[in-house]
Amino acid sequence: MKLWEKGHPLDKKIEAFTVGDDYLLDQKLVPYDCLASIAHVRMLGQIGILQKNEVEKLVRELNRIVELDRKSQFKILKEDEDCHTAIENHLIGELGKLGEKVHTARSRNDQVLTALRLYEKDRLTACRQQLEKLIGVFRRFVKQYGQIQLPGYTHMRKAMVSSIGLWGQGFIDSMKDNVYLIDCAYKLIDQCPLGTGAGYGVPIKIDRPFVARLLKFKRVQKNPIYAQHSRGKFESTLLHSLSQIMIDLNKIATDLVLFSMDEFGYFELPKSFCTGSSIMPQKQNPDVLELIRAKYHLLVAYEMQIKNITGNLISGYHRDFQLTKEPVMKGFEITLESLAMMSLIISKIKVNRENCKKGMTPELFATERVYELVKQGMSFREAYRKIAEEY
């Protein structure tokens, strides 16, 4: 039974369509929704809606759901529609009338927002950790190979002297800025929406700072209309920050695919990281790098998807918002697994000193020769033209 059922059964086809895969996605939210419900229940105790022993019973049962879920024994059914309903139904099943009180002073709308936000904070923290890990891997890589010189390219043409150190450090610096962006997103979303109801508050006095504190939110998201409006806004901001990680991985992957070609041979991917062809027996393909490269575009599409779904809509909740859940979840998964893959790759990839050296052809030093003339007092532009004559 759904939370909102009141005697008119929903057409079965309509139900199948509106529920979609939501009940599957929601499996990820179960522990966060329980956590939020525990804080909510404690607050209801605080303001006298629930009695102390009622609070304890509910908290105990909610903790039991977390436990069941950890063991994959708490399943959301299609008929349940979502995790919120499944949890309330479970509470009513176990605790009877008491379960019917748990939804006091909240709506599914602020419940979803809260569970999602707790989940998002968790995943952002995981991303930050994976980023730090990759930075560490890159540091070791630079330590090992940093001195090796290789050609630096612009316009995909040999330009000036570069080095593995310069190349690796570039990504370290970029990833540090990604950490900053992750932190920005985290701080933005670190506000507690529980208590905003369906976007117009609840007709009862509640203690929102108490709930926020229990859930470790930095602050209360006061305005209930903004709470709804922030759905999509917050998600697109966090997806943007993930896309910045992914564009870095896209570039690393693109570099590695190119420069591990036999024609360059600067990098060597372990054979155990390469797949083959069903027809060509000699092939060693860098599929893992190609997929990381391609997955950047998924992140961009997810961000855009959310940005477009939420446009041209008036204030207040719309069911359209539901479709922002999947891109966020997938965005996190992809970013986390791509970061892990890249850490594995950078920790195992080899730099081929010999090939790097072979690549260091004379034109890479043309600019240095200009500057030798500059140091002898020639104007830069004149020195440039003088050396240019040779090419």
Added chain:
Amino acid sequence: MKLWEKGHPLDKKIEAFTVGDDYLLDQKLVPYDCLASIAHVRMLGQIGILQKNEVEKLVRELNRIVELDRKSQFKILKEDEDCHTAIENHLIGELGKLGEKVHTARSRNDQVLTALRLYEKDRLTACRQQLEKLIGVFRRFVKQYGQIQLPGYTHMRKAMVSSIGLWGQGFIDSMKDNVYLIDCAYKLIDQCPLGTGAGYGVPIKIDRPFVARLLKFKRVQKNPIYAQHSRGKFESTLLHSLSQIMIDLNKIATDLVLFSMDEFGYFELPKSFCTGSSIMPQKQNPDVLELIRAKYHLLVAYEMQIKNITGNLISGYHRDFQLTKEPVMKGFEITLESLAMMSLIISKIKVNRENCKKGMTPELFATERVYELVKQGMSFREAYRKIAEEY
């Protein structure tokens, strides 16, 4: 065992990442890949690579896989990586050495292309049918309610007199043009890629027109490099045609959500099509319409995803292309179910004559009054200014 395995086991984490959910998506392709393999095997018989009885054995076993799949008894395992491997492994398991011959004169690359294209032709045909069905439903709707007048809006302001007939016919005409776009996409992709191998043909003389004929393709896609390049091109074209269906459904849904508000009341959605709120007991929400509206944006994102994944890459296959599979499959699913939902809705929605009439306020007739003056000989612009004075 994978088709390309040759003694260097793939790192387990890399494997998990590169396979992803592909083996699940591929379940949809099993019958199409078998169909293509049957045609391929018959061709191999034709050119003397297989003997007649070998052909018959392989065809029989491939048909058996189709049968098993129909009963959900043919499962692709993660270790199989994809349906092509699962099928070849099954054939080798059942037929021994003979199974090892089936991959002669093809690559997984042209196999994927062929299976996908057969699947796509099938789904495009299904979309066409659902479109025709919706056109039929709209025709009956117009027949029943067409005479009812209601306000026509521009800039979301009352403009001139409209009617249910005008409104419904507008979508009928638009959907007829969508049928045309579906047909355009169908004709474009109706070319057989089997025999193009991994993008550079196969080093053996084969009979491509024979295969194309068996698979009911209109023509052979001759150039193998183009066959690879068309992956993404064809998919984005068909997703564009689906997006045109979805923008129509988006507009219908947007119209119905607005004009079924109590403030207008022109349309009435059956209660059994509406969901409720977990907090507000009075709510009858048009979730089904909101989701159809929102799903348009998924189609746009899918098309864009494919367009971006395939950019900035040189000729020839890249593993990136793999990521074009899911958006195509999801695009079809969404379009088909949204069309079905809209047919259901239009067949059940009611027009409220009373409210439409109430909406017919005088300003809707201002333009007609201008034209009365025009008919009396006044210049249009003068007549316009004269009537405008009243507002």
Added chain:
Amino acid sequence: MKLWEKGHPLDKKIEAFTVGDDYLLDQKLVPYDCLASIAHVRMLGQIGILQKNEVEKLVRELNRIVELDRKSQFKILKEDEDCHTAIENHLIGELGKLGEKVHTARSRNDQVLTALRLYEKDRLTACRQQLEKLIGVFRRFVKQYGQIQLPGYTHMRKAMVSSIGLWGQGFIDSMKDNVYLIDCAYKLIDQCPLGTGAGYGVPIKIDRPFVARLLKFKRVQKNPIYAQHSRGKFESTLLHSLSQIMIDLNKIATDLVLFSMDEFGYFELPKSFCTGSSIMPQKQNPDVLELIRAKYHLLVAYEMQIKNITGNLISGYHRDFQLTKEPVMKGFEITLESLAMMSLIISKIKVNRENCKKGMTPELFATERVYELVKQGMSFREAYRKIAEEY
């Protein structure tokens, strides 16, 4: 003075914002709007709204505007807002009262649609011609260099033997399919919207087939609501077809940038096509190819822009649609100039026989060796594994 002015002057800042750059973009539409107005005026003569000599006067003056515009002497002012107003104002200025009649039986809405569609048909035809030209250039290129073998790549790894002929023919085939897509878009939009007014027709009997015939439209776009709805739909379809040209150019450019690197040297770009660096005197950069590559992404963004602007809006005209004009115009410009550039490049680029030959390393023949074993009777998979042992 604007067509709709009636005594309440528009706030100056609001005016500047709403007009934007429209009056500049509209300069391109002047001849098409005049053409449409001539047909409209003749039709008004036909149905008795205008007398024969009135028709002749108006037609003469409209032709004069076309002439003035050809000499860049017809300027749309910011106060005019758009070309339609500028033209009506001009007619009133020259012909007095008679000019005030020209807007009878139409709205700016169907006027814009008609002028845009005539413009679009023109530009699509131009694209088709440029495509045919590029196909011709590629044919000559293949004739000259087609026999040269060079490595074929998959996953950016040497795969099998390819040739300049195979490569060039791949793009010829792809561009032929682009011609087909251009034709599909052309046929879709080849319907006359004039007479649909502001989306609800005009309160006077007019002869729409007569107008359509004069303007060489294949058919009348009957339903006025659909006429409005097709704005955006038609534009996104034609932009999609342009994007398919651009993805081909993107791929050609990506191939040429890579394979003209010294590390490959298969292709040689004339020096006069390359730009240099402000700091590195040796550089020969393929900027022209990089820009063609990048401009593909503009086309994708334009299509998406239109698709998103028009979503989540009810039936009928919205001012939002105005913003679909610029992406269409820019989309055409970019595609046309990119096609012209590519024709120039392919006609001048050289294939370096020596370097292509050097690239033909043994692993490219591994598959052929598998097939030699197959021809001796070994099963494909066994032969594959046998040769694979060497790698």
Added chain:
Amino acid sequence: MKLWEKGHPLDKKIEAFTVGDDYLLDQKLVPYDCLASIAHVRMLGQIGILQKNEVEKLVRELNRIVELDRKSQFKILKEDEDCHTAIENHLIGELGKLGEKVHTARSRNDQVLTALRLYEKDRLTACRQQLEKLIGVFRRFVKQYGQIQLPGYTHMRKAMVSSIGLWGQGFIDSMKDNVYLIDCAYKLIDQCPLGTGAGYGVPIKIDRPFVARLLKFKRVQKNPIYAQHSRGKFESTLLHSLSQIMIDLNKIATDLVLFSMDEFGYFELPKSFCTGSSIMPQKQNPDVLELIRAKYHLLVAYEMQIKNITGNLISGYHRDFQLTKEPVMKGFEITLESLAMMSLIISKIKVNRENCKKGMTPELFATERVYELVKQGMSFREAYRKIAEEY
């Protein structure tokens, strides 16, 4: 003459294509490039490349260019290609040999980055100010009308009681978070790239912190490869922050368009803010709101454009990056003018007390009635079902 010219004239058509409109866009960068050049010249003095009087001459001339530009007397010609060339050519024209020294120890690549970043910091500051202004306007609006109750909607259906205060405060809170996002973007890009050359440094010892200090950058962007890579990354981050402003304006506009319809009448737009129709004399159209709404989608497209242009490219500069300039500039323009428009609108729009009151129908109080039962001790779910029976 271009900075990189060395005797091989560039093909004229190629030149026209590669320069494009860049020389026009660059007009905006002239003062920033001069500012950066002044700092650069002072640094060259510091490290002994230029003598004190040379520094002063160059600084004086650069300041003169700023002055000329302020009076629109410094024009970049198409042959100049960009502002950097125009400025160097001007310096050489005025100061001869001395001008030829100004490009020592830098490349156009880091010059562009620096000028753009100074420009971006300026524009972000302007956005922040416009945001603060709009927040102020909203505060006064809330002060004036905040007490007025009106219906709150979810799913575009009457939900619970809302108020102008709640509605306005929602946007104030959202815009405060936008200020935070603007600040995040500002802090990210506040690093000085001058001295990174073409992405691989310059072969001469320079004092980068000195330059950064003079240009008021918070820190030096040390790694030159990251400096190039950050092009696109920084721009997409700032466009994301602008898109968050625009989605707020999109929502405000969507609310105002709907709720100023006669059918609601909660808001009243001044007549001088409305445009009319060329055919319907009664129309008062909210074009300004529709355009603000639509322009959100431009911002999304710009961000995406940059994200896609920069994908799948190896490290180092590519000419593709040039195409990221226009979307950034347009993004700023649109956001700034939309913010200004919205401030104007909110300061002038009226709330219609009467209509708001009329909108307050009984179902809006259903939830409150549930809570009355809850306060009497009934469980929430039971109370909900009891009240639900009435609907």
